[in-house]
Amino acid sequence: MVGTTLIELRNHIEALASDDGSYYLVCGRTGERPIPTSGLRFERRVIAQSAARAAEQYRTALRRYDSRLPYRDLIVCQDAEPIIESDSQEEQPPDATQWSLSEPVLSGPTPDGDRQLVEFCHSVAAAVFETLCDDGYRSVETAVMDEYLELAETVSDPDDLCLCLLESMAIELDTQLTQTEQANVLSRAAARLxxxxxxxxPVAATFARLQRLGLLGAYTQSPWSIDFDEGVRSVVVEVSEYALSARDGRLPVLPVVLDLSRRxxxxxLSALRIAEVxxxxxVTLVLERDANVEYSANVPILSGA
Structure with missing residues (x-):
């Protein structure tokens, strides 16, 4: 299973990492630090090169299920200037004079326009696949891929395939897991990002990030409503041009709950309600101080707002 492979490779890469290492990996063309090496440093150049080869295997395993996962030309850097994490906005890469080329490990075309969105979709997929496998939900992992492949057959635009991956993942998580189980899986998956x-x-930060990624066109957020006696607060966010599609009266909100969970x-978060306007x-989000965390990755659409 892909989840098993991803876990083994990530564990290997993390075992090579060192908190005080001076070497790290970036894509030589974009300056990004893509999964699964984002945020990791390595003590020696040769160790960083080994991590780059393992990262190639990791991304190849994930690419078996979606050929749209971008290729990355990983290079080894030492003591760089500010760098770009995979979820940050566009910046210039570090000074090329500080780069040193590792053994060639990744090659191939990388789409430019949707680079950050595609990378985000596959970062989410990798984190969820790993968590499903780690938590013993092998049947859910299989169902996600079966649903995704079925959806992909009906999509003519390859740029939309990564969105199909998020949609199929949200549908199967909601179908096969309870809300408590979904919340646990998504919380653990978020910790891998x-x-x-x-x-x-954090709510404003989440929607601002999704807007930058192109998952929604615009959003407006109401003031917070807070009941300190009950320990409950809520906020309403209206979004336009949301990239994921409703099916069977439900809307996938996986990007929202996953990004919010990592903050x-x-x-x-105790409830998330959706109404069409x-x-x-x-989107109505309800948060509580002492709550049994239960929510879904694919939310029923309420009638009226």
Missing amino acids: PSPEPADD QLDWS ETGWQ
Whole structure:
């Protein structure tokens, strides 16, 4: 199973890493640090080169299920200037004079326009596949890929295939797991992704990031409603041009809950409600101080807003 392969390769790469290492890996063409080496450093150049080869195998395993996963020409850098994490905005790569080419490990075409969105989709997929396998949900992992491949046969635009992956993943998680199980899987999957910068308003930070990635066109957020006695707070966000499609009266919200789960929340997400409005979708998020965390990756659409 792909999840088993990904876990073994990630564990190998992380075992090579060192907290105080001076070497790290970036894509020589984009300056990004793609999964699964984002945020990792290595003590010696030869160790970093070994990690690059393992990263190639990791991405090849994931590419078996979606050929749209971008190729990365990984190179070894030492003590670089500011770098680009895979979920950051466009920046210039580090000074090329500080780069040193490792043994060639990745090659092939990389689409430019949707680079960050495609990388995000596959980062999410890898994290969820690993977690499903690690938690013993092999049947769910298989069902996700079967559903995705069935959807992919009906999609004429290859640029949309990565979105199909998120949609199929949300559908199968919702179909085969309870809300508590889904919340646990997504929380553990989120922990495998790079940690975000602290934000005063994590909900606003999540929707701003999804907007930058192209998963939604625009959004507006209401003021927070807070009941300190009950320990409950809620907020309403209206989004337009959401990239994932509703099916059978439900809307996939996997990118929302996964990105929100990776942020350090003082209040736990206890409910997420969806209603269709003229401009798109109305998303109501309810957070509680002491909540049994239960939510779905594929949410029923309420009638009326």
